[in-house]
Amino acid sequence: MDHTDPEKKRERSSSSGSRPDYAHHDRAGSPEHQDVARQRLGVSQKLANPLEGLSPERLAAMGEEYARLAGLTSDEDLRAFRLGAMIAGDQKNRYDTIPDLTDREREVLERETTHKWSNPRMLYWVIAICSLCAAVQGMDETVVNGAQIFYKVHFGIGSTSQRDTWLVGLVNGAPYLCCAVVGCWITDPMNRYFGRRGTVFISCLISALACFWQAFTNNWYHMFIARFFLGFGIGPKSATTPIFAAECSPPRLRGALVMQWQVWTAFGIMLGYVADLAxxxxxxxxxxxxxxxxxxxxxxxxxxxxxxxxxxxxxESPRWYLTKNRHRDAFASVCQLRYEKVQAARDLFYTHTLLQAEKEAMSMGSSTNRLKELFTIRRNRNALVASEIVMFLQQFCGVNIIAYFSSEIFRTAGYSEVSALAASLGFGVINFLFALPAFYTIDTFGRRNLLLTTFPLMAIFMLFTGFSFWIPESSPAHIGCIALGIYLFGMVYSPGEGPVPFTYSAEAYPLYIRPIGMSLATATTWFFNFILAVTWPSMLTAFRPQGGFGWYAAWNVIGFFLVLLFVPETKEKTLEELDGVFDVPLRNHAAYGMKQVGYFWQRYVFRRRDAVKPVVPVSGGMEWREKEVVRDKVGDRDGSGRV
Structure with a gap:
């Protein structure tokens, strides 16, 4: 999921005033390789704001030139694109400097800032469709939770033998296996040929047919095939729908609307539990x-x-129309999503300019070279490491053993079948309700801080759940503590490791290499989703619940240290600042993480106000230095955090 707007968000110039030294990306690399790295990352800087430094007169001329190129030659359209280009190039939103705007246009432009939720109904219709797609996703994932109680017995795979537990896991994980090996990789060609709407339609049609097919299966391998086919709907839909929402949304609302995917997927998960119980x-x-x-x-x-x-x-997405050179259709589309033509012209002109910059970046070498550069350029490699860590841990924190197998877990705890389904519904409700604060927490506390706070809590609650199985079954505390541990785990997962991975991955990579990075990130999370689903039934039999939950509690502890050492913060960073943060040797960032631990203990445990706060290591002459004394906000005279 892409919560922030990675294109508009990084239009600001860096406040640090120091550019990363790309000559040191990889000291072992050839000069030619270093030149390519500089050129790549220079284009990525241009992608952050392709209109930077252009005068209003030049912008107006460019807007009118684009309108004529697109065949939009009426006086009204030419005026809209002249003004729209000037507005797009003025990042400070100084509408009073553009005298030709009408009072109505000024009012609408101002309301984008003061009333950002005031938008045409068609925009919210698009978001409603995207939210329904997310609900489809959630239901696809969790209806199997209750159904497996019955079909595994009818299919003859309901015993605790090694063969049967692996087959149950294989059937449950079939869609995610398909997503990892096929579904995620067909997303790009489907979007290219069918558009965003077409991909959404086809993927939901596949999901509908696969769900219908599952209802008519009569043996485990028939169910496996039907559920594997379901992956062709889950994979493209999960990658396309957030993109569709982002490309239709105005910049200031884009992050919140894209986050709808996470919230309504949680809602769909809850609906799956409702269907099981009903x-x-x-x-x-x-x-x-x-x-x-x-x-x-x-x-x-x-x-x-x-x-x-x-x-x-x-x-349809205006951006997709632009990739097909259907400029008139793109303008007609964006006009349905904005109140005034000036708004539509502004957004379309900016998107067109950005696409031209992206074409320049993509023309620099083949996709094979760009894939190679994920590993050979340090800035990209560090982003890859951080992205893969958070994507891997989204699964191995253990959340989906609850999402997919909670009914079986509660039955193991001594619940009746209907009580187990009701308890699973409780987890679904909590997962949905506690996903709502992510709108606030992800941009307030930061991605790294959220993960460092929630991973220890998830480990504690996972371990608490496992240990609760040792409470005698005759005691009411046996069932109560197991349910409590699972619910508390859901409360801290939903605003933390739930929304962060997709948001983080979308921000970490340079723009020119982001499509490849995101494809790999998506495939990673689905692959480990499959691993988790296929192994849990056998793990539950071999390790018992205490060992199974303890295993994932341990991964949450490991996750804390992986984030601490190798995952930099990306919140509110410009593109230049992100380049500097990621272009640092991993050993330096790991050392910074360990110093953070020392600072935390000195400042908050031993209450030492003179504790030295470590500074984030940044490349370009700012690597690994600390201020003499950096006081915490509590100890500052003015509360500003400055010394």
Whole structure:
């Protein structure tokens, strides 16, 4: 998920005033390789703000030139693009310096800042479609939670033998295996040929058909094939829908609207638990191998069918039209998403200019070279390491053993079947409600701080849940403590490791290499999702719940140290600042992380106000130095954090 706006957010110039020294990206590299690195990252700087430094007169001329090129030659359209280009180039939003704007246009432009949620209904219609897609995703993932209680018995894989536990895990993980090896990698060609709407329609159609198919299976390998096919719907949909929302949203609202994916996926997860509980008491009615689990598996097709019916009622992404040189269609589309033509012209002109800069970046070598540069350029390699860490840990923190197997976990704890489904619904409700604060926490506390705070808590609650299985089953505390541990885990996961990984990955990579980096990041999270799903039933049998939960508690502890040592902060960093932060040897950042621990203990445990706060290591002559004394806000005279 991409919470921030990585294109607009980094338009500001760096406050540090020191550019990274790219000559030291890899000292072992050839001069030619270093020149390519400098050129790549120079283009990435240009991508941050392609209109920087242009005069209003030049911007107006460029806007009119683009309008004529696009075939938008009416006086009204030419005026809109002249003014729109001037507004796009003025990052300080000084509308009073543009005398030709009408009072209505000034009012609308001002309301973008003062009332950012005031937008045309069509924009919210697009977001509603994207939110429904997220609900489809959530239901696809969790209806199996209750259904497996029944179908694994009917399919003859319900015993605790090694063969059966692995088959249960394989069937549950089939969609994520498909996503990792195929689904994520067909997203780009599907978007290229069918557009955002087309990809959403096709992926939801596949999801609907696969859910219908699952309801009519009669053996485990037939269910495996149907669920593997479901991955062709999950993979492209999960990658395309946030992009669709981002490309239609105004810049100031983009982060919040893109975050809808995380929130409504959690809502869909909750709906999956609701469906499991609602269809549990349905009798077989003479249906071979049972009816209730078939209704559970098939129920996820309902929101998918709704999306298919409504997808083409909303406009296509203007950016996608631009990639096809359909400029008139792009303008017509963005006009439906903005109140005034000046707004539409501004956003379309800026997007067109940005696309030209991206083409320049993408023309520099083949995609194979760009993939190689993920590993050979230190700035990219460090971003890759950090992104892969948070993506891997999104799965190995253990959240999806609860999402996919909570009903089985609660049954193991001594719950009845219906009570286990009800307890699973409680986890779904908590997962949804505590995802809502992510709108605030992710940009207030920062990505790194959220992870460093929540990983220890997740480890504690995971360990607490596992140890609760040692409480005698005759005691009411046995069931109560297990449920409490799972719910507390959900509370700290949802605003932390839930939304951070996709947001972080979208920010960490330079723009020119971001598509490849995000494809790899998405494939990583789905691959380890599959590993978790396929191994948990066997782990539960071999290690018992105490060992299984202890295993993932240990990974949360490991996750804390991996984040501490190798994951820099990206919140509110400009592109130049991110280049400097990531272009540092990992050993320097690891040393910084360890000094952070020392500062924390001295300042907050031993209450020493003269504790020296470490400074983030940055390349370009600022590597690893500390101020003599940096006082915490509590100890500052003016509370500003300055000495």
């Amino acid at each position: 269809f549990y008491p349905v009798p077989d009615r003479g249906i071979a191998l049972g009816l209730n689990w078939r209704l559970m598996m098939g129920s996820a097709m309902i929101p998918a069918v709704v999306v298919c019916a409504l997808a083409y009622v909303c406009p």
